[in-house]
Amino acid sequence: MDTNKILVAIDGSENSRRAIDYVAAIIKDCQWFKVKLLYIERSPDRDFFADDDLWKKACVKQRKAMHDFLSKGKQLLLQRGIEEERVQTDYVESCNSPLGGNPDYCSRGTSIAQDILHVAKEEGFGTVAIGRRGVSKAEEFMFGSVSSKIIHSGSNCTIWVVQ
């Protein structure tokens, strides 16, 4: 585990943009920190589409949007004065995506939190930063909460939850 490595998990939302902002503000004057922006792909559910063509189109659209978000997130860090060699991005594909690719690791879609913690552990990140949606108790009960699960399941790392 390397305390100088920060993993920022993003999902394309305003909350994750705030998490990037926060991390940028913390580390901008600390030359020794490295940051990785991580997106775990959530492919649209195939069963939500009348046919595979529509499903694939939705997957392509979403993949492009998230790659764009990762690029913008990286630009945000660079604009805050963080050198390019200190910033990485990572897009973990869904195992269920119809868009091909044969990544070493893919998300099975059962828990984004566990996927994030897997990457953090495998790559030795000392800190995991994540934005929080601020869901109600009933919504958390029903839909689950990535940030709550990371807080409860994360170990051997510091966790920053950015509200």
Added chain:
Amino acid sequence: MSESVKQILERLNPNAYVDRYGQVYTDTGDFMRITGGDIIVLNNEHYLVLRDEVERSFGIEDPKYWVKRCRHLETGMRRILKLVFHEEFFLQLGEIKVPCYRSPRKEARILDLVRGDGRFMQGFSAKDPAGNNVRVLDVIRGKRLDQWIHELDFDHKTYFHEYLPQILPKFIAACEAIKFLHDRGEKHGDIRRDHLWVETGTGKYVWIDFDYTFDFHENPFGLDIFGLGGLLLYIVGKGFYSHQNIASLYADGRSVPGIVEGDFLLVFKNRLANLKKIFPYIPESLNWVLMHFSGSSTVYYETVDEFLQDLRPCLQQMA
């Protein structure tokens, strides 16, 4: 020239009675046009449409035009044909809106997965010449579990001691059936009281209707587990208890137990989860399972396994 309804009936079932001789359909896409007296041809077999299926809820009949009650003319057996109806909608659960979708291919996939498994409705799917995925379902002879329980004419205490010990093991078996789906990456999608039936003769519990789906990324089986919790609450309570129901239970002048907001379900805030407060003979362990679905809970079940790990020991305590 293709056969008419009359010719098909004369060939396959000359004694069949129909109000009208309708049309023969091979393309089932326009399901609103298909009605009683029509014949659907699927895989060269013939299904005489008797009527549209109707869903009854709160005394109101809601026709399901994409679901046809049929007679399979080659065998004489009753069948239900579910035609393709892609529907995206929001399920309102208390204050939460859940985006849901009606997926013919999901139901078709589950029918394949559970073939021969008596815990689920049986059937098969076939595509009509236009590519519509039609599901051909066996008709379950039986009654909805909630109706079956509702019609037991006993007070709760008698029901609890004499009937629940027989019902609970069957409910656990039904939960194990849902776990079977989850273990294979599938969900039921619409677990509610009218989708678990008691089969006449065997008394087995049978799940029906698998075409709903939802997409929760961090809690993929959340809605199914919520549904199981609601069913358990109904089964243990022999109904649901609102503030009003509770007040009527104590109309004889006994003092009403102190009930707080956290005693009710987290999602449906007018259904009492803490049943032990009104039925003190309910064992703590069983009430503990119910309380996981209440507003006062801080820990929720994420898998059917977790739910069953707490529920199974309750059987011994009840015995």
